[in-house]
Amino acid sequence: MLLDMQNICKSFYGMKALDGVNFHLRSGEVHALIGGNGAGKSTLAKMISGYHQPDEGTIAIEGEQVLVRSPIEAHRLGVSMIYQDPVLIQDLTIADNIFLGSEPRLLGFLVNRRKMNKDAKHLMKSLGVFHQPATPVRRLSLSEQQAVAIAKAVSKRTRILIMDEPTTGLTVLERERLFGLLRLFRKEGIGIVYITHQLDELHQLCDRITILRDGKHVITRELKGLTENEIVDLILGKELKRIFPQVRHTVGEELLHVKGLTRNPWFRNVHFQLHEGEILGFAGLTGSGRTELVKSLFGEMKRDSGEVYWKGKNVHFRSPREAIQHQFGFVHRNRLTKDLFPDMEISQNLTISSLKQLHRWQFLLREQEQDTALDAILQLNIQIQGPDQKVKHLSGGNQQKAALGKWWVAGADLYMLEEPTQGIDVGAKSEMYATIHTLVQEGKGMIIISSDFSELLRLCTRILVMREGCIVDEMTSDEASEERIVRSASGIYCGQDPSL
Incomplete structure (x- = not known):
């Protein structure tokens, strides 16, 4: 031994x-x-x-x-x-x-x-x-x-x-x-x-x-x-009936339309649409440009050219603040360093992007903040000891729900999630998938970047594959397979010419 x-x-x-x-x-x-x-x-x-x-x-x-x-x-x-x-x-x-x-x-x-x-x-x-x-x-x-x-x-x-x-x-x-x-x-x-x-x-x-x-x-x-x-x-310690909810096939009106978006050297000439109630997955290898693309949509990274239409209106966000004002939300891969304040209370983290609605004459309405946070905690089933508990003491799954909950409180209509189930256990994953499903049932748009291709296959309505900064393949959930994603991402097979 x-x-x-x-x-x-x-x-x-x-x-x-x-x-x-x-x-x-x-x-x-x-x-x-x-x-x-x-x-x-x-x-x-x-x-x-x-x-x-x-x-x-x-x-x-x-x-x-x-x-x-x-x-x-x-x-x-x-x-x-x-x-x-x-x-x-x-x-x-x-x-x-x-x-x-x-x-x-x-x-x-x-x-x-x-x-x-x-x-x-x-x-x-x-x-x-x-x-x-x-x-x-x-x-x-x-x-x-x-x-x-x-x-x-x-x-x-x-x-x-x-x-x-x-x-x-x-x-x-x-x-x-x-x-x-x-x-x-x-x-x-x-x-x-x-x-x-x-x-x-x-x-x-x-x-x-x-x-x-x-x-x-x-x-x-x-x-x-x-x-x-x-x-x-x-x-x-119990039977889990279902990890993934059923993939949605019916979608609503167009929410987001991206035309020719380019930011050299990370991505170029990117086109895609996203509809209400749709879960759109982005697959690709490291360095394919997926994360940089979403950062550009959120105003974290400038674009060189291209157009973005949000609910039919041409928008050009120069900062995340402007994106948030248009109901965009982005949960980063590194949730504790990018999205949350570990030493602050869960209630403060949930309301941090909505403080404008919780102020009167420059004073924070503490009771209203607590009520708003409690609504999010109940809606997203965040397991806590109390609203004053610090985020760093939550489990990984509940931290991820808190990062998502921040945008729910802010009234986001578009959620962009990078590696949404990274480092969380199978029970927490099941709850996260259910939360994502609930949001899209309410007509929200969802973009998911994940290195777990099986997760994309079983969760997303459509999947776009990126390679070297271009979208090289697009597939519905019925057409998708892990082999096709891997082949497209590695350049063995391309459903779309990246030079287009």
Whole structure:
């Protein structure tokens, strides 16, 4: 047994995060660690990697009992942890990040930069990334930064690799490349703890599964023979009837009409329409221009040319403020840094875009603010302890609902959502999909950018695929398939000539 954790208990502020949890990892296996938000997955992982120490219980690595007091001590024991957002120093080079703290040296004190760059280049090449070692990390895509974090772990002769939501924000092709690397590590005898909310990944990669719920161990078993529905039931402790609502096929009047929208070098000559009650999905690989296009619609990015018609009127937003005044709402991928104020109350976050309606003679109507926020909390089923609870203490799913709720309170008629279910569990996803469905039933327009193509397939009325800044394919929900999306996004097949 590579890793043996027995009866692990951990409390924070009197609340039990882990209660008598057992976890075992074998050499050369990928072990899925699964559970809902707040189940204790990340806390258990941080016990292994030295960020937390257990209140009770024991940890043994290869039969020897250890007390992992810090991440540095974890590295010495051969334990590395990779987060969904790689912890890298953006202004340092690829080589500097990989060997930070363990640089090869000449005469015991001079950094051997030539060897460091050579080794970094070899490591990155083995991971399918061919940038020069002197390239600053900030110039890399998310998937390339993920590769740097993996190279850093491999360089430290890792025996136990913990990955927390590693495929968040990655495209299908980038995920496949990551899976190939993990299979290679498995062959080399590395034990991998794999934390994810993407249940469709499990049977592609994992050998065994451990499920936690409310800080307690539910089950550990071989993954083979366990269906996705059974996993969902074990995570929730109840049967979930439906994850995705039925795709809408009937739509109303045209809300948005985009003609020839261009912003070099990100996107060019983009045309599309959106109707009332329609869910329009945007698919594409990293760098395809999807996010930049939506930022342009929201006034966050200037356009070079083209026209945007909103409810039949030509509009040109020079700032998000102008977009908000026309009932546009945009929920970013990084909700805590872009959309919400973590240290403010939930009620204040929900009303932050509607303060003009909640003021009288320059004074905030606090009681009216609380009533307005409570309406949103009830409508969107945001699970809170009270309207004065701080957003940073909400689960990921409830934070996402709060980010969406801000625009519901503001009376948005167009919702643009970037990676709407990133980092939230299957139960919270189901609730988010139901909320999206409710909004479009009220005649709202919905644009969704997602790297999860299966999510787009089962949620959207139509899907547009972008590649190199152009829309290269358009398909209805009846015509769409994951294979067609992947082919269009990668240039193997195009339903539309991008030069048009």
